[in-house]
Amino acid sequence: MAEYVVEFGRDGGRVEADGRLDAAAFHRNHQAIWQALAPFLEGRRGDVVEVGSGTGQHVVEFAGRTPDITWWPSDLNEAHLRSIAAWSAHAQAGNVRAPLRIDLGDPLWCPQMRDGSGPGPLLAVFCANVVHIAPWPVAEGLIAGAARYLAPDGRLFLYGPFKQGGRHTAVSNAVFDTSLRSGNPEWGVRDVAELEQVATKAGLQLSDTIAMPANNLVLVFARI
């Protein structure tokens, strides 16, 4: 069964002196996630925002593969913001900017997205393992912000477990969903159709659904 982590470092995972935290799932999933992102991102130039970056391991890993992309990680948890900055410094990642404090509960995300000190129109938004471990308005805020800030040909990539047609795609996801909801009734594995409904109202459509290991998916949204 999938596990969830609210704050890395408090889950028994490694904590380095410089603040770097470790997500066990990163080691299992980053290569498969990159296979899903690469056809769109490889060889491209532009700004990509990662929301709910957690430890910062994904952003640093993907930045190393895309020297012409400027990556803007973000989170709202202070320990995670420190970890993201520490992983970026550790990797000497010249194309990873200082983490932004983005709370997806706010559809405008953060002032830097609008005051000229942040990225320009976005090549992509990447979000892994967030919308099921947060209340539904976080999914709405994610989609609203993506619709607002993506460039005309930009993409939103959403990785995680999802229901399809109102049904779980695996027993393990159903068990995971029950455990999430028992911890917090506002959390839960989201249905692709419900995300699509919000996206359509915001001017985005589901352009691809990519099957991933362990009954996860990458959902790709583009402008209508």
Ligand SMILES: C[S@@+](CC[C@H](N)C(=O)[O-])C[C@H]1O[C@@H](n2cnc3c(N)ncnc32)[C@H](O)[C@@H]1O
């Ligand atoms: C399970 S972790 C996933 C982290 C990372 N994306 C990964 O896959 O390893 C969920 C992340 O979402 C962040 N998060 C939770 N609520 C959020 C919100 N309202 N806005 C932005 N990030 C949020 C948490 O701080 C945490 O870093």
